[in-house]
Amino acid sequence: MEKTLLRSRLPMTFPTTVPVRPTGPKVFTKSRLVTFLVAGICYLFISLLMSCSRISNENALPASGSTITSSMESYWLSDGAARASAFKELSNLRYDAMDIILKDADVALRNDSVYSVVLKPQVAPSGDAHDYLSLAKYFWRNPDTPDGLPYIRRDGYVNPEVETVQDYRLLRQMLREVYRLGLAFQLTGNETYAVKASDRLYEWFVNPETKMNPHFHWGSLRKGNTHGSRTGILDMYPIYRVIQIMPHLQKSPSYSPQLHDALVEWFSLYWEWLSTSSLASQESKGVNNHGTYYDVQVIPIARFLNKHDVAKEIATHALSVRVNRQIKANGWQHHETSRPTSWFYSVFNLQGLFLLAQQCQMAGVDMWHYVGPEGQSIKTALDYLIPFALNQGQGWPYSNLNGYPVTNLVPLVEIGYLKWGDEAYLHAMPLLRAMAEKERDTNHNTRPLSDFFCQMSELLGDNEFVC
Numbered sequence: 104m105e106k107t108l109l110r111s112r113l114p115m116t117f118p119t120t121v122p123v124r125p126t127g128p129k130v131f132t133k134s135r136l137v138t139f140l141v142a143g144i145c146y147l148f149i150s151l152l153m154s155c156s157r158i159s160n161e162n163a164l165p166a167s168g169s170t171i172t173s174s175m176e177s178y179w180l181s182d183g184a185a186r187a188s189a190f191k192e193l194s195n196l197r198y199d200a201m202d203i204i205l206k207d208a209d210v211a212l213r214n215d216s217v218y219s220v221v222l223k224p225q226v227a228p229s230g231d232a233h234d235y236l237s238l239a240k241y242f243w244r245n246p247d248t249p250d251g252l253p254y255i256r257r258d259g260y261v262n263p264e265v266e267t268v269q270d271y272r273l274l275r276q277m278l279r280e281v282y283r284l285g286l287a288f289q290l291t292g293n294e295t296y297a298v299k300a301s302d303r304l305y306e307w308f309v310n311p312e313t314k315m316n317p318h319f320h321w322g323s324l325r326k327g328n329t330h331g332s333r334t335g336i337l338d339m340y341p342i343y344r345v346i347q348i349m350p351h352l353q354k355s356p357s358y359s360p361q362l363h364d365a366l367v368e369w370f371s372l373y374w375e376w377l378s379t380s381s382l383a384s385q386e387s388k389g390v391n392n393h394g395t396y397y398d399v400q401v402i403p404i405a406r407f408l409n410k411h412d413v414a415k416e417i418a419t420h421a422l423s424v425r426v427n428r429q430i431k432a433n434g435w436q437h438h439e440t441s442r443p444t445s446w447f448y449s450v451f452n453l454q455g456l457f458l459l460a461q462q463c464q465m466a467g468v469d470m471w472h473y474v475g476p477e478g479q480s481i482k483t484a485l486d487y488l489i490p491f492a493l494n495q496g497q498g499w500p501y502s503n504l505n506g507y508p509v510t511n512l513v514p515l516v517e518i519g520y521l522k523w524g525d526e527a528y529l530h531a532m533p534l535l536r537a538m539a540e541k542e543r544d545t546n547h548n549t550r551p552l553s554d555f556f557c558q559m560s561e562l563l564g565d566n567e568f569v570c
């Protein structure tokens with residue numbers, strides 16, 4: 104019932120008018136009120152997140168968490184005029200979010216270039232132009248050999264040479280754009296977006312001229328090696344977003360049953376490769392973020408292929424191989440801190456664990472509240488990082504390149520609050536957000552707007568938008 108109520112209040116399509124709050128005694132039941140408080144708080148958070156937002160709530164936002172809560176109470180409990188103005192504000196925010204999604208989708212729409220692995224001048228050692236190829240990013244020419252082979256590892260230092268093979272960039276761009284186009288279609292029902300999303304899927308996975316072969320045998324190639332590395336499989340992890348949007352795309356006539364069947368065929372072959380390739384087997388056993396992101400990728404693919412039991416099996420197994428093995432009792436992710444970019448990888452793996460918890464949830468396994476034998480959990484991993492994030496890494500006991508950016512940690516704290524209701528997160532949030540804002544000004548990086556929808560989804564409890 105709460106769900107229906109929220110849906111009617113926060114429609115997933117453009118509202119033509121400001122939503123009107125229905126009146127009557129039922130509306131004010133305690134649980135609904137609580138839901139509303141959370142929704143209101145979340146909206147205020149989100150408003151601050153969105154750098155492109157035209158609306159600023161900063162003046163209205165008190166500094167500390169508890170005051171936020173009490174001010175929200177008066178927000179909702181006060182007279183009709185205050186409620187109406189609150190709704191107007193939320194509704195405006197909603198327009199902003201839509202605006203950004205549609206702008207991103209329109210950029211994707213306008214791009215008529217072909218995205219294909221066959222375009223690269225440098226084919227994989229197999230000689231097959233349809234084979235995906237990417238270069239290992241931390242490997243460099245060997246200074247001691249005339250031809251520079253075999254390449255040697257300098258962890259933490261990205262070799263710009265990776266840019267010379269564009270398959271990775273195109274793969275990621277395709278996955279991102281299909282997701283945005285699908286989202287725009289879902290939100291507006293405008294067929295133009297579904298047509299483009301379907302065209303991109305057809306181009307990458309189906310069209311015999313341009314398709315990619317269903318394997319990552321040549322991912323993360325270290326020059327001088329006769330095959331790719333297991334780590335190249337991680338290139339594909341954002342596929343979970345595409346799979347997530349597919350049920351919505353399927354409602355469009357542009358996403359034909361033939362296209363769907365062809366995609367199922369591609370992913371069946373890919374599944375076969377994952378099940379038999381030694382690279383995939385090694386990657387699944389990865390003890391750090393590689394193992395996490397492997398599961399983030401394979402659970403949704405299993406679900407897409409209707410292998411629900413397998414998805415649940417992987418999810419259950421993940422509790423021990425990802426949470427128990429990767430997180431120490433105090434929340435320390437020791438496999439990540441052994442890297443030269445120890446902060447980056449600690450945050451990156453935690454992002455992966457959040458994604459994984461969401462995938463597990465969809466497969467019927469609760470990783471959010473799972474506690475391992477030593478007391479470790481995703482929450483302890485987050486709690487471990489927050490103090491260092493707040494004091495810019497002071498006292499971080501591991502060697503670390505590239506500083507202590509917090510931008511990617513902010514959504515984890517927000518979702519963490521929705522999941523675990525820890526008041527400490529409410530206090531950390533405005534501080535971290537202000538720091539993230541500065542990082543954005545410096546690096547011009549913006550947070551993906553999908554965060555907005557992921558948090559909506561968390562509030563609605565519907566898994567519609569994975570974070």
Ligand SMILES: *[C@@H]1O[C@H](CO)[C@@H](O)[C@H](O)[C@H]1NC(C)=O
Pocket residue numbers: 213214215216273276
């Ligand atoms: C389309 O994407 C390709 C591949 O990334 C890029 O090179 C090109 O500049 C883009 N075109 C437009 C119009 O954005």
Ligand SMILES: *[C@@H]1O[C@H](CO)[C@@H](O)[C@H](O)[C@H]1NC(C)=O
Pocket residue numbers: 209212293294295296
């Ligand atoms: C659908 O979206 C396209 C691209 O933004 C736009 O040009 C077109 O007018 C839209 N159609 C409708 C019916 O809104």
